[in-house]
Amino acid sequence: MRTRLAIRAHALLERHFPERRLFLKSDTDTRFIRLKPATQLIAFSGTAAVIAWTIIATAILLMDSIGSGNFREQAKRDQRLYQARLNDLASERDQRAEEALAAQDRFNSALEQISVMQSQLLAAETRLREAETGLGVVQATLRRTMQDRDTAREEAQALSAKLGEADGPLPGTVSAAANQAALDFMSAALEQTAAERDEVTANAQDALTQAEEMSLQIALMHDHNDQIFRQLEQAMNVSIKPLDKMFRAAGMSTDRIIDQVRRGYSGQGGPLTPISLSTMGEEPSLDAGRANQILNQLDRLNLYRVAAEKAPFAIPVKASYKFTSGFGYRRDPKTGGRRMHSGVDFAGPVGTPLYATADGVVKHAGWQSGYGRLVKIQHDFGIETRYAHMSRIGVKVGQRVSRGERIGDMGASGRVTGPHIHYEVRVGGRAVNPMTYIKAAKNVF
Template sequence: MRITHSLNSVLERWLPEQRLFLKSDKTTRFLRLRPMTQLIALGGTALVFGWSIIASSILVIDAISAGSSRDEALRSQSAFEARLTDLSAERDSRAAEAVAAQNRFAVALDQVSRMQSLLLESEARRRELETGLGAVQASLQEVVKARHQAEASDEDGAAAPARTAELQAALDILAGELKQAASARSEAVQQAEDARRLAETVTLERDQIVARNDEILTQLEDAVSVSVKPLDDMFRSVGMNPDEILKTVRRGYSGQGGPLNPVGYSSSGNAEITQGEAKANEILITLDQMNSYRIAVEKMPLAMPVQAAFRYTSPFGRRWGRMHEGIDMAAPVGTPVYATGEGTVVFAGWQRGYGNLIKIQHELGTETRYGHLSKIRVKVGQKVSRGSQIGDMGNTGRSTGSHLHYEVRVNGRAVNPMSFIKAAQNVF
């Protein structure tokens, strides 16, 4: 008591004692506000005011950081899509060059084959001419020998020179044919050599193009793998099984058709082509997975239900010993409330505790709820899209002030809506 009295005496200089009179019809009473009581009241007021300023600053900084992260994600996504488009165009260009090189290589091989056939024919003709020339030379030698014998015996002197002239003419014809065949053979050998060099050049060009195509396919494979991982992590972060999501999407988008063409086979071996096709098929599978994820993202409630300025007043989890299955966003009465994803309205009306409530059923087993509304702008059975206004914020039901109670349920189980909101920052 002495300490309290001393403190009151010291504080009385700055906080003199105040009296609050309460007057009724018959009596008059007063409350005495001592300096110590006034100091405690002022300190509590300052503490509450300071806490409000700090909390508001944290929320403003968090909102600014979220906006910067969302812009950075948009820029990264645009740059990645542009890079993926460039790689796809370059891959198509290289594939066309590879086809052209393959065609030139086939033409060169055909030319080499024709030159080899001509060379073989020239060689055979040369051998025939050499054989004929040998026979003519043998006959000529016999004639010369017979002439010498005829001159020695002085018999049949006129017939021998005639036969010699005939054989000499045949020998000249054969020599001319042999010379022509040798010239044709040399020309065929030169053409075959040129065709061989052309084939080597085309083969080297084709190998370079194949290597470049393999490099492009590797870059595409790495790019799509890096792109799929964040989507896979996003679905796991909101408590959804990515494999089940892919199965559901593929069941809804599974049409096929078109004429079937005969299967083509290569006579020169297809080990290299098979390896390239296998890598291309892996890329197509990954691209299909990424596209399925994109379809699933379009069907999920990933947007913000409130786009105006607001304040988070209650998180997801236990509150006062009971489970709070959503988050509360406080803003003035009449603030627009928007659908966070494409879906169908399954409930729009009054429900105990929630007040005016809207339930929207989305695909992939997700549902969103919007409670304590002052006005409902949709009807049961109505189709809504992401970003369409469905109601106005209010203070209906079990509520202490104007706010939106926002819930997200997956297969009937309430999950933290903040996981969807944070995941949306990496998508939109």
């Protein structure tokens, strides 16, 4: 059975690959190489396999090249869109900063006007109380004078009646000439008292007129103050809401932040101290309450601004840069495997200045494996920022830095494929997306 199969296979090979002879001729001799059907089949199969492998490899490389080209073009388009968006955000941030400064200037001007007007209001209240007191004294004096006048009239009438009934000198009385002199004195005194009464009445009427004018001025001043307070309240709402929204967008508790900052800045006095517009130990007026509320909002605004300087809401690069990698899992540029990228990358020329994104204290400044030249800055609220792959470090451990202060230069130290800055934000030791803070501040700074 096996012999028959071998004969049939050999016949099939003879049909497609007949035996051939390859002659090799030299000057003195001629030789040939006998190519059997099996040998030809093996050579043909090997050649076909090589050709097929070449075709498949070429197709794979071509498809990979086309796919890589499309991916690079898409990445470039995304980077251009992101760069345009960042430029728009920077322009919008500058515009909001200008608006905030303008609102702050308007608030300072309005606060000065309020101070002047409150001084005028206090003076008007003092004059009104003095006028009311003077009017009371004048009225009391006028009533006493009128009583004295009525008493003098009754005595004069009684004396005149006695003089008319008597024909001669009355026993126990003075002479008629003395009585007439007394009567003249009383009449002159009554005329003087009447003149003083008329003068006091006129003065009282003038005081009432002035009091009515002062009341009208005070009412107008209250209306003007109400308008100013409304404008100030609106300005404070416009100023505080973006900062409050910024902290909430970054996932930070505003109440906890305000309490923590207030504990560090607890000194009091000066223009932000609550005021009282009462001069008689009374309860603060409605205007005083509104003014105190505005001052409290201004204090909260200042605390927000202090907190904003201590949280990483800025970008570490101010010069031109290219956003090359985001936060999260990505394809490792060195090994090609999937790996967690715990920060964001901004590419630029070697030597590009790098800046601290918030106030803090340098806790590390030196070489660290993988990171290369690395700077770690500890901030308030349990936040830490890292700046890796630097070419030069410009700070020392323990040094206190402010937001926007230069800490070194961009480079390509450590495990990198090119010059860039690897920027990390860690909260409680856990890496978070730095773009959360940067995007949260897009309408504020």
